[in-house]
Amino acid sequence: MPYFKKSPWIIHYDGSSCNGCDIEVLACLTPVYDVERLGIINTGNPKHADIFLVTGSINEQNREVVQNIYEQMPDPKVVVAIGICATSGGIFAECYNVMGGVNKVLPVDVYVPGCAARPEAIIDGISAAIKILDEKRKRTKEIQSGKVPLLIEPAVLSDAPQILDLQRLAYQSEAELYNDFTLSPLRQTLEELQKDFESNLFLKAIMDGKIIGAVRAYEAKGTCFIDRLVVHPQYQNFGVGSKLINEIELRFPVCRRFESFSGHKSKRNIDFYTRHGYKKFKSEKVSEKRDRIYLEKNKTEEKQ
């Protein structure tokens, strides 16, 4: 186990497990395995937790709860899927009411397979999570201190292939969330994206010498319409999205109103916009599987 300065606090949520894996998680806390001797504490408050242990598969009822807990945890954070159900859905994967493993709704850092996962394997998984947490903390500090420069600048036409690759990668989780791989960002062709350059301002986020984020926007009747804000999955939770949205808003100084949209299940996106001052103002059914939630920010309201 790596040396760490702060005791890692875990929070455990039982998605839809048969209780087998939960019992094993609890066994880790009993005197036999006693993870507290390693400084690991189980907390019931997501705001105090660093490591999120999930048992059981994801379904329509627990999806929002899992996302809610994750969103309330401070960054950086690590997710551990415990047991084969949380890893992939396991034997329940094909059930009508099972969406799959935790990675359907959250970025999973450590997988602990097994049915049930043994306490030794769970402790091993937590140990791996601590190492990842430590790396994430270092990385966050480097980014926040400016040691790893993050550059936000207008993209040019020759960036289109990289932006398209990033867009397709970033929208995979959305497609899985709705079980709909026909989403327009996934179907967009290079020619279509290049054409968007004629009517949109594209911004790109560059880190480690590559494009890790992008957003586009255009102005119409005093409103700035923001679309397809994407961040590479490996660079999420480092504030890249915030920098992109703040910068794109600044690039449209004449606009008093900003508008964007998100799918109704995309809680992370909706929370992101809400944190940046956006409010829901309408919704619209765009397909059998998806409603579109429209969000707006009014600069005049902001000043009051």
Ligand code: SF4
């Ligand atoms: S992996 Fe096995 S023991 Fe764990 S929740 Fe699923 S069915 Fe139960």
